[in-house]
Amino acid sequence: MSTTDPIPSANKPRQLDWINNLRVLAMFLVVILHTTSPMLMAYGKVPNNYWLIADFYNALSRFGVPVFVMITGALLLSRDYELGDFLKRRLWRIIPPFLFWSLIYVAYAWFDEDITFTADAWVNVKIVLHQLKFGASYHLWYVYMLIGLYFIIPILSKFVRNATETQIIYFLLLWLGVMIINQPYLSRYNPQIDFHNVTGYLGYLVLGYYLASKQFPAWLNAKWFGMLFLISLIVIVAGTYFVSLTYKGLSTLFYEPISPSIVILSASIFVVFRLSAFKLSPKIKQIVNFAGGYTYGIYLSHALILTILGDPDYHLNIDYTFCTPFISIPLTALICYSLSLLLVWLLSRLPFGKWIAI
Incomplete structure (x- = not known):
């Protein structure tokens, strides 16, 4: 393919099994990420070998959300949209479940005495609105980010569908370049301009579209990208360990989603799944397809389940502490x-349940 030719759209991307398989894996790794976080934050308070296990699992799971965004780009940027219709359909699918689960998290925070309501109804309304504004749970930032991306997708899709490969690569290199400039270890060279909106998840959208559409030469197969994935994983694990050791406290420098190490980790696993022909048994495939249909609902609800499993008040004691962390x-x-x-x-299965459980 010439670099001056428009990049062809992936054929019927919604029917590609590899995307659904990757989506399910990414969701599971997001759960692992949040499972490891308490141990990771306890740097210096848990045995070093236990903390290293948490470091490994945390690094491994860091591609979860970036891959979600890349899948969105692969599926949505290849088509033309009428602006109003696109926003209506997409926002209607994500906002009602988001509001439902946000109120559930507010209610749980009240039940757990993390927030306190008063006899003044208007004050209570402002408390709830404050929770909705800043996120009723730590993981709901993703929905705010996704809503922002949906507003830009109809415009961005027109660009990528008409752009040449050279123009797409230029966009991605510009995104990577600005991202690198903003890294803390290059702070002395930073022109002190806030590039966060440029270097955000917008680039992952285009990267997902590009990697899902790119025709790779025969020699550049899944094994090479698998090696790249392993190398980037080792860099993230080792880098986090040694920087944390140097500063005698947890450093998330290599964990940041908008950073070169996570971009390489995410892009490489994305291509591995695209180029590999994983042969799942019919039963496993059925389970994966079933789970893939509820990914958004699982994302919204899993933080509540994880909290309840590890809450001492419920005496379930299901968290990273119930046995060796490698297994727990x-x-x-x-x-x-x-x-x-x-x-x-x-x-x-409830009436109107599809509006809160998709």
């Missing part, structure tokens, strides 16, 4: 993922 972290994540899937499936 993925096992806790699997239990949380399964219960979240069960919950949103049950909610979907």
